[in-house]
Amino acid sequence: MLLTTDIQITTTETVFPVQDYDLDATFLSGQVFGWEQEAGIWRGTVDARWVELSIASGGIHARTPSPTGDWRWLREFLQVDLELAAVLAAFPAQDQHLRRAVTACRGLRLLRQPSWECLASFILSSTKQIVQIRQIVRTLRERYGERVASLGDRPVFAFPTAQRIAGLTESELRACKMGFRAPYLLRAARRVATGDIDLKAIGQMDLISARQELLRLDGVGEKIADCVLLFAYGFPTAFPVDVWVRRVLTQYYFRGRQVTPARLAAFVCKHFGSQAGYAQQYLFHHIRTQRTKDSVGEVQSSK
DNA sequence: CACCAGGGTACCT
């Protein structure tokens, strides 16, 4: 089918007519680590393509350094065709905690990231603060990523491929300050490079099989698997539970009592429903951006 | 300077 926005032959910019899309909330919500913001403009790469994004009247304005005849790669990444209202309508109607998070984070979206970069980034994420994950990813790009065309003054590098990382040594990776995660990343890169783990095939699987396949990787547990399932493959019920989400769930829905992981998973499945992954992202971003607000302080200080 | 960070594994009971 032909969409009017895709008919242009070659152009370096376009506008996606989409409403309720907050670039700041989306790129700052801990789902992606390689993008930089300056004066309201977000810059980053999708695979080997560099792009800059800003909010314009009527939607998202995108610019690329060289003509892009077909913007499907960016539509896919940004998920501009997703109807956010339909997602929000699937949330439990009587959940006031979730409702408040949605109101506070209006326009927060889930991206659809390239799978290898997403997997690698979250292998690096364990017990790291988001700022540190960003730093490690930046170092990896600068040292081992392919240079890509950009519009700025400084050079830009793509996230290094699995093949590239597979050819590195553990000490070279440790030099990027990733610590004990280095052997995990190296082994994952090798298995992806050899095809032992087929990232493309995982996208065609059902949720259970895809999760099982990701869990075969050393250094990938349930939380990281769920991040990749949600942020790279778009499984709508994947629900990553990190320390923040665990904290917010136990505080809001279990009166601060200790809950076993199995019981928590059962609650999540029953309560949040078909768009649980989106609900998770709203709760996560909300709790992390509400520093000094009354009741939230209790959540932050509780274990 | 303790404590914590978008965890996972090995090893224990």
Next chain:
DNA sequence: AGGTACCATGGT
């Protein structure tokens, strides 16, 4: 199945 030490590094 559920607890715990440990892993490496830097922010707060």
